[in-house]
Amino acid sequence: xxxxxxxxxxxxxxxxxxLTKDYNFDHKFTLSLLSSTGLGLxxxxxxxxxxxxxxxxxxYKSGNTTVDVKVDTYSNVSTKVTxxxxxxxxxxxxxxxxxxxxxxxxxxxxxxxxxxxxxxxGLNPTPLLELSAAIGSKDLSLGGEVGFDTASASxxxxxxxxxxxxxxxxxxxxxxxxxxxxxxxxxxxVNPVNGTAVAAEMTHRFSTKENSFTIGSSHALDPLTVVKTxxxxxxxxxxxxxxxxxxxxxxxxxxxxxxxxNNVAPKLGLALALKP
Numbered sequence: 300x301x302x303x304x305x306x307x308x309x310x311x312x313x314x315x316x317x318l319t320k321d322y323n324f325d326h327k328f329t330l331s332l333l334s335s336t337g338l339g340l341x342x343x344x345x346x347x348x349x350x351x352x353x354x355x356x357x358x359y360k361s362g363n364t365t366v367d368v369k370v371d372t373y374s375n376v377s378t379k380v381t382x383x384x385x386x387x388x389x390x391x392x393x394x395x396x397x398x399x400x401x402x403x404x405x406x407x408x409x410x411x412x413x414x415x416x417x418x419x420x421g422l423n424p425t426p427l428l429e430l431s432a433a434i435g436s437k438d439l440s441l442g443g444e445v446g447f448d449t450a451s452a453s454x455x456x457x458x459x460x461x462x463x464x465x466x467x468x469x470x471x472x473x474x475x476x477x478x479x480x481x482x483x484x485x486x487x488x489v490n491p492v493n494g495t496a497v498a499a500e501m502t503h504r505f506s507t508k509e510n511s512f513t514i515g516s517s518h519a520l521d522p523l524t525v526v527k528t529x530x531x532x533x534x535x536x537x538x539x540x541x542x543x544x545x546x547x548x549x550x551x552x553x554x555x556x557x558x559x560x561n562n563v564a565p566k567l568g569l570a571l572a573l574k575p
Contacts, residue, residue, distance in 0.1 A: 304440035306408070306415045307431040310462035311471030314484035317498040318515045318529055322539055322553050324568035331574045337361060375399075395422070415442075425450035439463055467491070480504045494519035534559035547574035 305312075326346040333339045339358040344351065356369035363383040370376050379394040388410045396402040403422030409415070413436065419429040426449055433442030440462050446455035460473035467488040475482055486498040494517065501512040515529040527539040537555040544550055553568040 302437055303410050303412050304415050304433045304435040304437060304442070305462065305464070306417055307433045307442035307444050307460065308417070310433070310440060310442065310460045311473055311482070311484045311500075313464075313469045314471065314486040314498040314500055317486055317496060317517050317527070318500060318513050321527070321541060321551055321570075322529070322537060322555075322568075323551065323570045324553055324555060324566040326568065327570040329570070329572040331572070333574075393422075415440075427455065429456075437464065476504075479506055494525070533557075548572060 328344045329341065330343075331339065331341045337360040339360075341356045341358070342353070343356075344353040346352075352372050354369050354371040356367060359366045363385075365381045365383075367379045367381075368376065369378075376397040377394070378397075379392055381390065381392040383390045385391045390408045392406045394402075394404050394406070401421070401423040404419060405422060406417070406419045408417050414432065414434045416432045417430070419427075421427045427446065428449065429444070429446045431442065431444035433440045435441055441460075443457070443459035445457045447453070448455050454477070457477055458473060458475045460471060460475075462471040463469065468486065470485045471483070473482045473484075474480075480502055482500065482502045484498070484500040486496060489495045489497060496517045497515070498517075499512065499514045501510065503510050511532050513529060513531045515527060517525060517527045519525050523543040525539075525541045527541075529535075529537040529539075535555055535557050537553065539551060539553045541549055541551040549570075549572045551568075551570040551572075553566075553570075555566040557563055557565075
């Protein structure tokens, strides 16, 4: 629903994406194939230091049902079956991993013109229960989330937040870490023509009275090239350059320098995503 509020997990997401999305300091390769029958195949390889990780996933869509199966380097098989409109405005998904017999989980999402509700329950004798909800509209939303571990009879999380979304800016205020931290974020689209945008995120921790912040920017040099920058109060400076060198295929170069660690070499990363 275009007019319904965003899910609670989406509050502050625009600023977070500008500051973190696509930054990668490893070597990553992704190949995605999609057939006319609705079957998709994706192979991913990641080289981190001296280790190589990889997985192969298949995605099949038929009507309102989507089946996603992934096999990783350690022979773990992850399966997720999603059914849309199982009830009006309701989507349900069941997922599990093999051989982990306690990994089963059921997720249900309900969208209303003035509310978005997401719930999750583990499919085991001592499940983890999670519930999040947001009310309002597509411009203004107020929500919260809570997680409860039945095995330890304790809360794993309880957070709350409010988000404001407009065409050229978005702001969010979140109470996180079980009420121990207050996080504020803001993103502003400076120039819609070339996609220039700036974002900032600040966090205050009540227990230590410490403040931290991150600021960043994004700018399109041309319709196919995007440059992003990021600076944090911990002295780390990062940049990213992403180029669409062929339709739907991206090459991304990332670099990060820690000004407080002079004896550590800058981190460099390269990601290549192919979609024939």
